Amino acid sequence: MRVSVIGCGHLGAPHAAAMAELGHEVVGVELNPETCEILQSGRGAFYEKDLDDLLAQHVATGRLRFTTDLSEAAAFADLHFIAVGTPLRPDGHGYDTSQVIDAVRDLAPLLTRPATVVGKSTVTVGTVARLQAVLAEHVAAGADLVWNPEFLREGHAVEDSLRPDRIVAGLTTPAAEKAVREVYAPILERGDTELIVTDPATAEVLKSAANAYLATKISYINAMAEICEITGADVTTVAHGIGIDHRIGHAGMRPGIGYGGGCLPKDVAAFTHRVGELGATGASALLSAVEQINHGRAGAALALVERAHGGPLDTATVAVLGASFKAGTSDVRSSPALRLAGLIHDAAARTVIHDPEAVPAARRAHPEFTYAESLVEALRGADLVVLATEWPHYTKEPSLPATAAGLVRRPVLVDIRTAADPTGWTRAGWTVHQLGRPAHHPIV
Ligand SMILES: NC(=O)c1ccc[n+]([C@@H]2O[C@H](COP(=O)([O-])OP(=O)(O)OC[C@H]3O[C@@H](n4cnc5c(N)ncnc54)[C@H](O)[C@@H]3O)[C@@H](O)[C@H]2O)c1
Structure with a gap:
C-alpha cells in the first residue's frame, strides 16, 4: 500500500520505518527541515533501539523517503x-x-482522490468529532477519518510498531475498516495481535484509560513505598508478594521516582482535566491523586539522597547516572532523572551527570548542568552515586560495582529506580539505598 506518515518524531519515525518493513511504500512528512534531512540520510533524529538500522535499510531501497x-x-x-x-x-x-x-x-484540500486519514496522536475524547468536521469542511475528494491510538513504549518503539499487542481503530464506515485491515494485514495475518474495531469516542477513551491505568499502578506502588519508608518494611517484597495474585500482577510495580517522558505526564494531566470537565467526579479525584503522588516523588528521592549522605549535600560531589526518562531512549521530556538532577544541582557542591545516549538532548534542555563524557569521569571523586535511569550499562554490568568503588570517594549508591541488584554492590563494599527499602550495607 502507499502510505504517508505526517509528523516524524518519537512516534512517527519508528512507525514510518515499521510500515516500510511491513512492505508498504512510505513517505514521511516532517515539518522540521533539520529532522527531515537527518531522517532522509537514514538515521533517527534521536536514539531509539534498532531505529537507525531500519531507517538506513529502507531509505536505501527507496521504499521509505522523507519530505517537508x-x-x-x-x-x-x-x-x-x-x-x-x-x-x-x-x-x-x-x-x-x-x-x-x-x-x-x-x-484535506490536497487530496485529489478518496483517501483514509488515520490519526495516531493521543487526543482526549471529543477531538475526533471536531476533526471530522474540519475534514468534511476542507476536503476536495472523499476521505474517511479513523482514530488509531498508539501504545508503543519508547525504548521498544520499533519492536512495538512491528508487533503491537493490540490495534485499536475508531471508525464509522466499512471503507475505513477495509483500509485499516489492509494496512495492518502483515501484522494481523500473524494471528497474535487483536484488532479492536470500535467507534472513535471509544478509541479515544481507551487510549487515555490505558495510560491512566499505567500511571495509577506506578503511583500506587510508590504510595506503598512511602508507607514502607515510614514503617521499615521492604516495598520490593510487598510488590512481589501482591503481584503473585494474577489480578494484580508484577508488571509496572517497581517503586521509584515515578513516571515521566513525552506521554504519561501530559496524558494523565489532560485526561484528569477532561474528566473534570465532563463531571466524572470519581475519575477526577482518582486521577488527581495519581498525579499528586507522582509530583511528590522527586522530593522523596532527594530526601533519600540526603539521608544516604548523612545530611545536607552542600559539600558533596554527586554523580547522577542517567538523564533520559527511561532506558533505551534519548528522550528527556519530563524526565524524572533530570528533575532530580536539578534538585541535587541546587543542593550539592558539585553534580555531574552521565548518560550513554541522552547527554546531547539533556544539554539542550539544561545547559546549566555539568555533564561527563564518560562513566569513569562521572564517578571519579564522587561522595554519592545516584542511579537515576535504569540503563543496563549501570544495572547489568557485573564489573561496575568494583570498578566504581575504586573511583569514588565514598561507595554510597542511591538507586531511585530500584533497578540495581544490591548484592553485587554490597559485595564490592557499597551501601545501597532504594526508595521504600531498608538500606543494604557492605558485606564484609
Ligand atoms: N512518543 C511516544 O512514545 C508516543 C506513544 C504513543 C502515543 N504518542 C503520541 O503521539 C503523538 C506524537 O508524539 P511524539 O512523541 O512523536 O511527538 P514529537 O514531538 O516527538 O513528534 C511530533 C513531530 O511532528 C512534527 N510536526 C508537527 N506538525 C507537523 C505537520 N503539520 N506536518 C509534519 N510534521 C509535523 C514535529 O516537527 C515533530 O517532529 C502525541 O500525540 C503523543 O502523545 C507518542
Whole structure:
C-alpha cells in the first residue's frame, strides 16, 4: 500500500520505518527541515533501539523517503497517518491540539482522490468529532477519518510498531475498516495481535484509560513505598508478594521516582482535566491523586539522597547516572532523572551527570548542568552515586560495582529506580539505598 506518515518524531519515525518493513511504500512528512534531512540520510533524529538500522535499510531501497512537502504525500499515498504532537496546553487544561487540526486541515484540500486519514496522536475524547468536521469542511475528494491510538513504549518503539499487542481503530464506515485491515494485514495475518474495531469516542477513551491505568499502578506502588519508608518494611517484597495474585500482577510495580517522558505526564494531566470537565467526579479525584503522588516523588528521592549522605549535600560531589526518562531512549521530556538532577544541582557542591545516549538532548534542555563524557569521569571523586535511569550499562554490568568503588570517594549508591541488584554492590563494599527499602550495607 502507499502510505504517508505526517509528523516524524518519537512516534512517527519508528512507525514510518515499521510500515516500510511491513512492505508498504512510505513517505514521511516532517515539518522540521533539520529532522527531515537527518531522517532522509537514514538515521533517527534521536536514539531509539534498532531505529537507525531500519531507517538506513529502507531509505536505501527507496521504499521509505522523507519530505517537508505535504502535497508530495497527498499525491502519493492512499492512507495518511497523522503522528504530530499533542503537547499539554501551557495552562495545563488539556491538550494543545493545533498540530493535529493544522495537519488535517492542510492535508484535506490536497487530496485529489478518496483517501483514509488515520490519526495516531493521543487526543482526549471529543477531538475526533471536531476533526471530522474540519475534514468534511476542507476536503476536495472523499476521505474517511479513523482514530488509531498508539501504545508503543519508547525504548521498544520499533519492536512495538512491528508487533503491537493490540490495534485499536475508531471508525464509522466499512471503507475505513477495509483500509485499516489492509494496512495492518502483515501484522494481523500473524494471528497474535487483536484488532479492536470500535467507534472513535471509544478509541479515544481507551487510549487515555490505558495510560491512566499505567500511571495509577506506578503511583500506587510508590504510595506503598512511602508507607514502607515510614514503617521499615521492604516495598520490593510487598510488590512481589501482591503481584503473585494474577489480578494484580508484577508488571509496572517497581517503586521509584515515578513516571515521566513525552506521554504519561501530559496524558494523565489532560485526561484528569477532561474528566473534570465532563463531571466524572470519581475519575477526577482518582486521577488527581495519581498525579499528586507522582509530583511528590522527586522530593522523596532527594530526601533519600540526603539521608544516604548523612545530611545536607552542600559539600558533596554527586554523580547522577542517567538523564533520559527511561532506558533505551534519548528522550528527556519530563524526565524524572533530570528533575532530580536539578534538585541535587541546587543542593550539592558539585553534580555531574552521565548518560550513554541522552547527554546531547539533556544539554539542550539544561545547559546549566555539568555533564561527563564518560562513566569513569562521572564517578571519579564522587561522595554519592545516584542511579537515576535504569540503563543496563549501570544495572547489568557485573564489573561496575568494583570498578566504581575504586573511583569514588565514598561507595554510597542511591538507586531511585530500584533497578540495581544490591548484592553485587554490597559485595564490592557499597551501601545501597532504594526508595521504600531498608538500606543494604557492605558485606564484609
Ligand atoms: N512518543 C511516544 O512514545 C508516543 C506513544 C504513543 C502515543 N504518542 C503520541 O503521539 C503523538 C506524537 O508524539 P511524539 O512523541 O512523536 O511527538 P514529537 O514531538 O516527538 O513528534 C511530533 C513531530 O511532528 C512534527 N510536526 C508537527 N506538525 C507537523 C505537520 N503539520 N506536518 C509534519 N510534521 C509535523 C514535529 O516537527 C515533530 O517532529 C502525541 O500525540 C503523543 O502523545 C507518542
